[in-house]
Amino acid sequence: MKDLTKEGNGPGVIFSGFIAAFLESIPDLKSSEDFFRKIMMILTNSTNITLDQQLFRKLRAKDYQYVEQKFTDKLANFYQENNIKNPDLDCSNRPLANWELIAHYLKFYQETLSIFKKCPLILSRAQKFYAFLNFHFQHEEFLLKQISETRMDQKLFENLQEKIFKTSDTKKCKENVSVRIFCYWAALFSLRHKYIFKQSFHLEESLPCLGKKGRLITTNERFIVNTRHKYLTEAGEKSNNAALYKKIRRAQMQDKEYHSRHPQEPLITNKNxxxxxxxxxxxxxxxxxxxxxFSFAKFDDYFLTLERASGKRVFTSCITVIFLNMFTLIQNEMSSRYSKSPAWICDSFQSYLEMQTLVEHRFNQFCNSGAFDWG
Incomplete structure (x- = not known):
């Protein structure tokens, strides 16, 4: 597995390593390939892009450096062929920074906001949120130019990150700052759900915790425990893994969407x-x-099937799955690669709650004045 906290995962301060972490957190490669293929189709205005091309073979091999460079080349060609001038984007002599890649994903995503034109309130909130996100991109661009011009050393770079993410750790440990960065990204997407769609992101319910004898219970493990609680304990049923498996299996056997993906499975319409x-x-x-x-497919098979059977919306979107996986990957990495204790890991991920507060404070400032203080 790629070291997600290592420098060199892509130029960035606020969004350092985001693309690599994002792709690493999508285990079903078909989904990540399909995601990337659609982006490439938009950029090249061509439907003649198949999954057997070299780009996607490299993606399957997780050669993100090649993928990012190829993406950069395609983006440069797209701007040139369409005679588009963008003074803030010079991708002729360097790879795109993480913020630029994210910004251009979102640029095309924002074009789909027209689907909310019949819901002007949602459209207005979405536009406000993406303006807030764009303010991050503008500051990231400024920081990268400053770093390049001053040839900032690693110590000053780490101090800069600590200031942006309000790190209170007196040891100024690199891994702790890295955890805060991941938590900040998650807090941004949490705000997106909360502000635009008035939905919960649910990630705060699945922060790592200590189990018996001090064992680390990771975010994905905690999510499963919470699922058991929601669908068994709260319903007054026996709550253990065996009961959860039966609950899921019964839901699958009666779910039309599950059956459409698994036609070999029985579809039972009689509850008796x-x-x-x-x-x-x-x-x-x-x-x-x-x-x-969690792969998207398995998450649907298990948890969304339970949700449909219950008739109540609990889980939110695919992006929730990505951050559940991302948090779990980082927790395992901190344990195996950096030999951090379960208690240290649990304490570090409590910073997600701090980052939620920080993001919401900055967003409120931005809504009032069109900017916010970076600290």
């Missing part, structure tokens, strides 16, 4: 069908025992 009494959960049990990261 005897097959629902004690369904075979051996396959689900094995899958959960091997589960480290």
């Amino acid at each position: 069908d005897v097959r629902l009494i004690d369904p075979d959960t051996s396959t689900i049990k094995k899958q959960f025992q091997r589960l480290k990261l």
Whole structure:
């Protein structure tokens, strides 16, 4: 696995390493390939892009340096062919910084906001949020130019990051700053859900914690425990893994969407069908025992199927899955690569709550004045 906290994951201060971390957090490669293929189709105005091209073979091999350079080349060609001038973007002699890649993803995403034209309030909130995000990009560009012109050393660079992310750790540990950066990204997307769509991001419920004998319970493990609580404990049912597996299996057997993806599976329409009494959960049990990261497909098979069966919206979007995975990857990395204790990891990820407060404070400042204080 790529070291997600290592310098060199792509130029950036606020968004350092975002693209690599984002892709690393999507385990079902078909989804990440399809995501990237659609971006490339937009940039090149061509539908003649297939998954067997070299770009996607490199993506499957997780050669992100090649992918980023190819993306840069395609973007440069797109601007040249369409005679588009962008004085803030010079990609002729360097790879794009992380903020530029994100900004151009969002540029095309923002064009889809027209679907909310019948909901002017949502459209207005979305435009305000993306203006706030763009303010981050502008500051990131300024910082990168400043770093380049002054040849800032590593010590000053780390101090700069600590100031931006309000690091209170007196040891000024690089990994702690890295955790705060990941938490800040998640807080930005949490604000997006909360402000635009009035939905919960649910990530704060799945921060790592200590288990028996001080064992680290990662974000994805915590998410599963919370799922058990939501669908079993709150319903007054027995809450353990075996009961959760049966709950999921019964939901799958009665779910039309699940059946459409797995036509070989039975679709039961009679709630009194005897097959629902004690369904075979051996396959689900094995899958959960091997589960480290959530793929979009498996998340739908397990958790969205439960959601549809319950008739209540609990989980929000694919981006939630990505940040659940991203947090879990970082926690495992801190444990295995940096030998951080479970207690240190749990304490560090509490900074997500601090970053939520910081992001909301900055957003309120931005809404009032069109800018905010970086600290």
